[in-house]
Amino acid sequence: MRHLQYTIAVFLIGFTGCGPDQSSGPDGTAPAFVRDLNAVAISDSALLVTWTAPGDDGTRVG
Amino acid sequence: MTEYDLRISNTSFNEEDWSQVTRIRTTSPRSSGQPESFRVGGLDPSSAYLLAIKAADEVPNWSGISNYASTTTFDEAPPELELVWGSHGSNENQFDAPMDVSVFQGLVYVADWNNHRIQAFDENGQFRFTIGESQLSKSFHMSNDAQGSLFVADSGYVRIVVFDQAGQETNSWILSHSPSSIFVQGEELSVSMWNDVVRFTTAGAPLPGLVLRYPEQPQITNLSSGTNDSWVVLFSDPQVSSYNGDQLVSSWGSSGTGLGFMNHPKDLAVDQDGNILVADTGNQRIQKFSATGRFLAAWGRPGPAPGEFARPVAIALQEPNVVYVADSGNDRIQKFRWHH
Numbered sequence: 051m052r053h054l055q056y057t058i059a060v061f062l063i064g065f066t067g068c069g070p071d072q073s074s075g076p077d078g079t080a081p082a083f084v085r086d087l088n089a090v091a092i093s094d095s096a097l098l099v100t101w102t103a104p105g106d107d108g109t110r111v112g
Numbered sequence: 113m114t115e116y117d118l119r120i121s122n123t124s125f126n127e128e129d130w131s132q133v134t135r136i137r138t139t140s141p142r143s144s145g146q147p148e149s150f151r152v153g154g155l156d157p158s159s160a161y162l163l164a165i166k167a168a169d170e171v172p173n174w175s176g177i178s179n180y181a182s183t184t185t186f187d188e189a190p191p192e193l194e195l196v197w198g199s200h201g202s203n204e205n206q207f208d209a210p211m212d213v214s215v216f217q218g219l220v221y222v223a224d225w226n227n228h229r230i231q232a233f234d235e236n237g238q239f240r241f242t243i244g245e246s247q248l249s250k251s252f253h254m255s256n257d258a259q260g261s262l263f264v265a266d267s268g269y270v271r272i273v274v275f276d277q278a279g280q281e282t283n284s285w286i287l288s289h290s291p292s293s294i295f296v297q298g299e300e301l302s303v304s305m306w307n308d309v310v311r312f313t314t315a316g317a318p319l320p321g322l323v324l325r326y327p328e329q330p331q332i333t334n335l336s337s338g339t340n341d342s343w344v345v346l347f348s349d350p351q352v353s354s355y356n357g358d359q360l361v362s363s364w365g366s367s368g369t370g371l372g373f374m375n376h377p378k379d380l381a382v383d384q385d386g387n388i389l390v391a392d393t394g395n396q397r398i399q400k401f402s403a404t405g406r407f408l409a410a411w412g413r414p415g416p417a418p419g420e421f422a423r424p425v426a427i428a429l430q431e432p433n434v435v436y437v438a439d440s441g442n443d444r445i446q447k448f449r450w451h452h
Contacts, residue, residue, distance in 0.1 A: 081113050081167040084178035091371065094157035094186045094409070098149065099118065099165075101178065105144040106113045106169050 081106045113141040117166040117174070120152060124162060127177060141167060160184045188400065190411035191435060191448035193419045197237035198444035202227050204239045206443070212379075212426040213438040213445060216256040217277070220428070220436055222445060223251045223264070230254065230264065232279070235430075237445065243279040253334070253426075255296045257314050265291035265303055272303065272316070285316045297337040304332040304345075322358050338382045350374040352388060352405065364405030369395055372407030379426040381435070389427055389435065396421045398437060416442055 082104040089099045119125065119133040138150045155161065162182050167175045198207050208226035215221070219240065220233045230243040230251060244251065249268025256262055261282065262275040267290045274283040289305040296302075300319065301312045307329065311319035324332065330348040338344045338354060342361065345353045353363040366373050375394030382388055386403040397412035398421075412421045422441025429435050433450040 077169055077171050077173065079169075080173035081169050081175045083176040084165050084167060087163060087165055087178045087181040089161065089163050089181035089183040091183045091185045092151070092190075092411075094189045095155050096151055096153040097155065097161060097183050097185065098151055099163055099181065100147065100149045101165065103113065103142045103144050103146045103148055104167050104175065106167075 113144075113167050114170045115168040115172060116141055116148075117168065118150070118152075118163065119165070120161055120163050122159060122161060124180075125164070130177070155185050157185050157189075158187045186409040187406070188409040189450070190400075190409045191433070191450040193446060194434075194449045195237050195447040196418050196444055197233070198222075200443040204231070204242070207231075208443065209440050210426075210438040210443065210445065211251070211440060212253045213428040213436045214254040214256060214262075215428045215430045215434075215436055216262075217260055220445065221254055221262060222438065223254055223426075225250060225252075225440075228268075230262075230275075233445075235434075235447075237447070241279050243275050244273065244281070247281060248273065252291065253293045255294045255301075257296045257299075261314070263294055263296055263301060263314070265294040267291055272301070272312070274314075274316075283316055285312075292332060293334040295335045295337050295343070297341075297343065302335055302343070304335050306331050309335070309345075324353075324355075333377065334379050336380050336382050339384070339386045344380060344382055344388060346377060346380045346390070348376070350377050352380065352390070352401070354403065362404060364401075371410055372399070372401075374399070381427050381429045383429055384431050389429065391424050391427045391437070393423055393425050396424065398424060398427060398435070411448070412437075419446070421446075 084101045084104050087101045089097050091097045116138045118136040118138050120136055121133045125133045136152055162180055164180050165178045207224050210222050211225040212223035222231045224231055228248050229245045232240045234240055248266050251264050252267040253265045260277040264273045266273050270290050271284050271286045276282050291303045291305055293304045299314050301314055303310050307325040308323055310321040332345055333348045334346040336344045342354055342356050351363055351365040354361040374392050377390045378393040379391040380388055388401045390399045392399050396414040397410050399410045400408040421439050424437050425440045426438035435448050437446045439446050
C-alpha cells in the first residue's frame, strides 16, 4: 500500500447577518448585480448603455 | 456604491476572462434605483458588441456580473444637427403642425397644415415669403419640377395647385378624391389617392393611372421619385416598394420599434445612391436604408430638445449631404448635415 501525503486547507466562509452588531464592523456584502443592462447603437462609432443603479446591500461604513 | 466596472468586447466573456476584457471608465454611481446612462464611443462600424457591468461598494466588494447587453453599430454615421427654426403660432417663422418640407433651388418650402399656407425660407432658416394664404386648405404634400414650379396636393380643397417661383398661382385642377402625396418626375406628375396613383402632365392633362393595391389593402402613405426612372412607394403596412413603371422591383419593411423596424412611417426620400430615408414617425426618428432595405443608420428620439422629434412627418433631401425634417409636433424644421 502506497502512502500519500495530503495537505488540506480549509477556508471558512462566513455569512454576515443584518443584526445591529454588524454596524460597527466592516461591510462584507457586495452590491446587488445589475439586472437591466441595455445597449443600443447610436452611430457607426458609438452606443448608449443604460441600466438602473443597483442596491448597495451592505452596511455603509464612514 | 462607489464604482462601476463596465466591460465591452466583440466576443463573449465571463468571470474567468473578465480582467482581460476592455474596461470602459464610467461616471460615478448614482443612488440605488436611479437610471444610469453612458455613451461609449470610439467603436468600429458594422460591429457587434457585448457589454456587462459590475458594481462595487466602498470596501470594495464587487457585485456579480450583470446580464449581458448587445448591440451592433451602424454601417454609416448619422448626420449632425446644424439648424433648428420655428415655433408654435401663426406668424411668420411660426407653424401649426408642419406636414411637409420640400427643398428646391436654395429655398425650403414648408406646408403649414393648420395655418393653411406654405412658407418659404432660405437655407439658413430665414423667412422669405408665404404662398397660398387663403388659397390653400390642409395642404399635404409638395413637389417641384425642373423649371422651379411648385406642385401642391391640396387635400382640403381636393385639387392640385401650381405656383411659380415668385409664389404666384399659375394653374390648378380638381381631383376626384383627396390626394395624400405627390411627386414630379420629368414632365409627369404622380398623385396618390388611397391605393390609386393618378398621373398628369405637368400642365394638368390626364395620363393613364395605376392601381398598386386593392382598396382593402394598406394604403399608400407617400410617393417619391427614385434613381433613374424608378419610383418608390411607402405603404402603411409599412412596406417600401420600388417600381419601374408599373413593374414592382423590390419590396421590404417590417413593423416594430427596434433599429431597422418602422412604426407608422409618413415620408420617404431617395438619395443619389439609391439609399432610402424614412421618416419613422411613430418611432420619433429618421432611418436610412439601402435600396434593398438593409439598415444603415438612424437618428432622433422622442422629445423637445434640439435633435429630438415629436412626430417627424416629412423629410427633404438636399444633395449631396443635407436633410430637412418637418418636426410636426414640435412645430419646427430641423436641418441635418453629413460631414463626410
